[in-house]
Amino acid sequence: MRTLHAAALLRTGPDAEAVLDGAVLVEGARIVAVGPTDELLSAYPGVRVRRWAGTLGPALVHDGPLPPAPTPRERVHALFRLGAAAVPAGRLTDPGLRAAAARNGVAVADAARPPALVVGGRADLAVFGDDGGCLATVVAGRLVHRRA
Structure with a gap:
């Protein structure tokens, strides 16, 4: 099943510019697409959507x-x-x-390689709130942590 993880801010890597209203489309354990939420919703109608309050980016x-x-x-x-x-x-x-x-x-x-969100890559995502705390963690496409 495909899931679109969307947030007000998206960072594809630790030093990447923040993208407003960005999303990551995940199928199974892999990233299928990364881009503006509206574009991905148009390209993949009927996809399950998880909207996160915070900054979505690669898991650490x-x-x-x-x-x-x-x-x-x-x-x-x-x-x-x-x-x-x-x-x-x-x-x-x-x-x-x-x-x-x-x-x-x-x-x-490999500690020398920083995490990044890339199409075809493993779907390891994290959402961080304004306080810096982790709101959600997705490991290989599976939601494993969500802060209440």
Whole structure:
């Protein structure tokens, strides 16, 4: 199923200019299109739409120790609450943590490559509010975190 994630502001990369009223079309685990919301709605009528209050952009690569939590699964979900969908391989040395990350779709990233929203790329998205807090995280096209 295709889902259009739309927001008042869209950034396709960490240093990219913000685009007003932008959207990312996701099908399965991949990005199908990126552009103005109106254009994508016209091109893909009937698509499911998720409108987010905040800035939509690529999910983060978490390059620090994973947040503490009682279980590996909870540590992975703590990443999602931060807006992260990837970690460098060196941060997943514990077998239980590595397994939890794999089960939840966390990408093992090359720390040298910044995250970006590109057509054909993996649909790892995050929405951040004005306070800098993560409002939602999408990992490989699946909504894994939404702040109430």
